[in-house]
Amino acid sequence: MQIKPIKTAEDNRAALARVEQLWDAEPNTQEGDELEVLATLIEAFEEANYPIAPPDPIEAIKFRMEQQGLEDKDLVPFLGQRSRVTEVLNRQRRLSITMIRKLHDGLRIPLDSLVKEYQLVK
Known part of the structure; x- marks a missing residue:
């Protein structure tokens, strides 16, 4: 196992190719350990170089x-009366701090x- 830091997109592509070769490796073997280390390095490189911005609030809601059907x-307990829910979802009204707290606590957004x-x- 010869692992090196991932510094470039080319290094990342090579690491991904190696992960594909190791995909079915058994845990606690040399190949399994190599897979685990490469996955950690790839994740760190991609988080640093290809960050994913969080969605805007309405898209998150x-x-x-959609996830919970x-x-x-069903948003009335979090946003208030039905007309307010419609205004928020149609981007005609901003979320208040209270709404944000309720959505976070109740729906885990x-x-x-x-x-x-x-x-x-x-």
Whole structure:
């Protein structure tokens, strides 16, 4: 096992190719250890070089609704009356701090997604 730091996109491609070769390696073997180390190095390189920004708040809410099979009416406990839910989802009203807290606590939507700035539709 000869592992080196991943510093370039080419290094990353080579590491990914090696991971593909090792994919079925048994844990606690030399190949399994190599796979584990390469996966850690690849993850660190990709997080540093290809960061994924959190979605805007409305997209995060809609995604969670889709994941949990929720409808607009299911957001009333988090956002208030049905008309307010519609305004928020249509980007006509901003989320309040109270709404953000309720969405985070109740639906487990990450705070970094909920507090991100987004455009209102006028």
